[in-house]
Amino acid sequence: MLAGCSAGSHKATVVTSGGTLVANATLERVVDGDTIEVQINGVEERVRLIGIDTPETKKPDSPIECFGPEASAFTESLLPEGTALYLERDVEARDSFGRLLAYVYIADTGTFANLEIVRQGYAQPLTIAPNVAHSIEFVDAARAAERADAGLWAQCTG
Numbered sequence: 001m002l003a004g005c006s007a008g009s010h011k012a013t014v015v016t017s018g019g020t021l022v023a024n025a026t027l028e029r030v031v032d033g034d035t036i037e038v039q040i041n042g043v044e045e046r047v048r049l050i051g052i053d054t055p056e057t058k059k060p061d062s063p064i065e066c067f068g069p070e071a072s073a074f075t076e077s078l079l080p081e082g083t084a085l086y087l088e089r090d091v092e093a094r095d096s097f098g099r100l101l102a103y104v105y106i107a108d109t110g111t112f113a114n115l116e117i118v119r120q121g122y123a124q125p126l127t128i129a130p131n132v133a134h135s136i137e138f139v140d141a142a143r144a145a146e147r148a149d150a151g152l153w154a155q156c157t158g
Helices: 068-078 113-119 135-147
Strands: 025-032 035-040 043-049 084-088 100-106
Touching (some): 025 043, 025 068, 100 113, 113 135
Parallel strands (some): 043 100
Antiparallel strands (some): 025 035, 035 043
């Protein structure tokens, strides 16, 4: 269903001669800061961005967390409806909620959305083995965002 890397391999990203990624999904909507809905070959899929955790805004029976609305708004601005995406898998295809797990790239720019969300201070790293391909990048980006007092690092304490 997804082009890109096979389980355990992270070298199979498809790039055109112009340097853009070959899209394998289209954004339908942003659910929250770390969850999106996409179309893949005419099938709607809910996708959980691997390796990051944004503050909750829609968790049942839970309050909205500090900087949650801002994280969702940032993801919406980064990934507008209709954006062509390149989704890349890691080892596990789905989480316990049935969501597709993916590293999400904007196809025409190559922007790594998961990393950009952390870099701008809207998420913390969330490493769940065996999906660890970019965990060091996420930790490094979060440390830099924290040092810069970016996003949630400036707004949320405790």
